[in-house]
Amino acid sequence: MNRTTFDTPVRLRTLATAGALAMTGLLVLMPADASAQDMGMQMTEELEPPRLDWNPNDPRIGLSAGWRDADEAIWNLTKLASMWRPEGFFNPENPGDSDFSNTDIAFAGDFMFQGSYHGFKIYDISNPSSPVLRTAVVCPGGQGDVSVYGNLLVLSSQSPRARLDCGVGGVEETVSDIRVKGVRIFDISNIDAPQQVAVVQSCRGSHTHTILKSPNDDENLYVYIQGTSPPRPADELAGCVAEQDDPNTSYFRIEVVRVPLANPAAAEIVNEPRIFADEQGDIRGLNPGGVPVPGAQQSRPTNQCHDITTYPALGLAGGACSGNGILLDVTDPANPVRVSEVADPNFAYWHSATFNNDGSSVLFTDEWGGGSSPRCRATDPATWGANAIFSRDENNRMELEGYYKLPVPQTDTENCVAHNGSLIPVPGRDIKVQAWYQGGVSVLDFTDPANAFEIAYFDRGPISEDQIYTGGYWSTYWYNGRIYGAEISRGIDVFELEPSEHLSANEIAAAEAVILDEFNAQMQPMFEWEDTPVVARAYLDQLERGGRILASRAQAVDRVLSSVESGRMNAGQLREVASDLEADALAVDNLELGGDAETLAKLASVLRGIAAM
């Protein structure tokens, strides 16, 4: 794809700074206060966020509008299926009726679980090209974040209308014991008749939640509740405290729910950890919010987490907590402990976190504008409402490497900002498929966290060219070989990756070979690849793409793999080529091969693995 650089001699200053210059002639170059230092930002001068660069011929520009019939643009993907929301689960007269919005998705076996503000839906995806809606569950709550573990399904509820009995009639009383703000737990062992087995009530409700099945606890599932609504009155739920300066305030914490797997009905809150506390014990220890330096984004204060992603294999969780990105040690799942934090002058609202597979990078998203606003316009800075990608060292220190924002402007009637996504398990690369609301789907490569770039996309025109209807993709996740997109206002879309200059057929096949029993994007699995010819070929393609392998060596690898593929495995030859690759890796600096010893060594290791079979 032909990309042109937007060549502007004067970079756009931030709105605030430009305003100060243009309107008053006054420009006071001083930090707005001292909090930038408190937050760990290394900012000493005024910010000038870069503006977005884009290809003016990008087919995503100028797509015609329509709820059901918008134009579409697609690159390096194939759309396999689209399913409209079922009758009764949308408002035919209002595309943006948030009582019915589709939200997050989770997967188990042949089923996809689609959360919504109106309940959840279960799709049979045994044929991904033709999903079948199996069960639709009516249970209003909002926002209907959904997770699955074994026979349990967890659903977030935060709307004042949510009822214990899943009724649609709302809760009229301002104080009521039938209102549900917290998490619902369902037994889904009968996929046709989910049973609600528990409701765990919390003070600020559950905007999102995160499950954690710790390798250190076989008897319980843990659920971290991230509540974001104003605390409810104490006469509705004892112990809730709305005052932020009260030591028992319901702000500045998450709730930890323990769900006994043998008796999920006994689920209860076992901890309300003050994970933002500083060393002096001040529970308001992190970002107080505001504008840390002139020109910076206005950040929300860190009094809640918006979402947390646990990574049980690393014993860690990444928290996107309003004004900060944090890392938690979750080896003791009931007692998460903060081990580091970052702030960023371009971030308005830390929204979600994704680790790369080995945990050396952490990608945080910024939901600037809250998801209902157009934040991908040509005038919006390229580092606002974007992903910020940090490297992580063995001491859990994080350092900013770069940003990634949807690299094409959207219209001002398309709500658009960085949102939910998941890794695509291509061995040797960090690739993520990500939802941008009405900005569509963008697949990005962030193997080099300082230079992330797009390798595939899908986009529809706006729902309307006159009004913003909250719509577009809430989540786009990879599950067992396909990309599933949960569209807020339209329904479900399923995509397949297409080979391109950026991604080979072997790399796609290697990703498709990774099969999971379950997938919750907020409980990240560590991918492992078997030693197979296709995985070896994926590495070989990567080396050849970058000119990082000797041509003769690449031919030798191809020869031995062809033999294996045709059923004539020669372990000796495989080991011989592996040895040569290992020697190349050691001498990589002398071979002018781009210094990629790591991939050479990985390829050698796969060949040895195949030889050992």
Add this chain to the structure above:
Amino acid sequence: MTRLHFRSRARIPIGLVASLSVVFGLAACASGPRPSPSTGSPTPDASAPSGTPAPTVVQPGAPGEAGRVVTVEGIASQERPSWTQADADFMAGMIHHHAQALQMTALIPERSASAGVHQMGLRMEISQRDEIRLMQDWLEQRGLPYADVVLEEGPMQGTMRGMMDHGAAGHDMSSMAGDAMDGGLMAMPGMLSPDQMEELRTSTGDAFDQRFLEFMIQHHTGALVMVEELLSVPGAAQDTRVSDFAGDVDADQRAEIDRMRMLLAQYR
């Protein structure tokens, strides 16, 4: 000089309301004052792909209780909470409330001497502008009248680009700055009195900044009261958009109040 214009307009697409009431059995519209529901034909479903089996629709019971299989029609016939007068008043009133904040921030460029106040004020404009549009959309979708707040292009044009792009349809040039004071809106919590607005308009430098911060804290605190009052009305905030928005207003304005208190501390 940036000025605000207001005008009320009523757009009541009757057909939309009529079909809504049937599809979702909005008998509860009775609790919403206007427009009153009438009968009509349900919109035919064009969505179900032919040949796929109809899904089972289940409504679970409370924890420990059995659920039941229901039909889409059965669910649709259950009464769903509608917006109430309190919701409509909150949304319509908050437009005016936000509009006064924009009148206040519009004074910053010519009067403030503080980088902190500049940044705060200009970002406040962006978010309040977005929220005004959200409230207008909500009211319009329900056929309710709303104030059409338009920011006139002025010296701030360069900084406002992008905001004007998606301004409410139509720019009413019949300037009536100060209309937020009319029609009993003074009664809304936190609204500045005409004297307070005049004091802002006639001060500059540190005196302006201190007054601005004090008055905006008063103004924002009023918005928190409006949210609290909304949530204390039985049956209110059952509409998802209203409850989510009220929560956002609460969170945003609390954060800005904290921020303004920090900025204000340097003047005392």
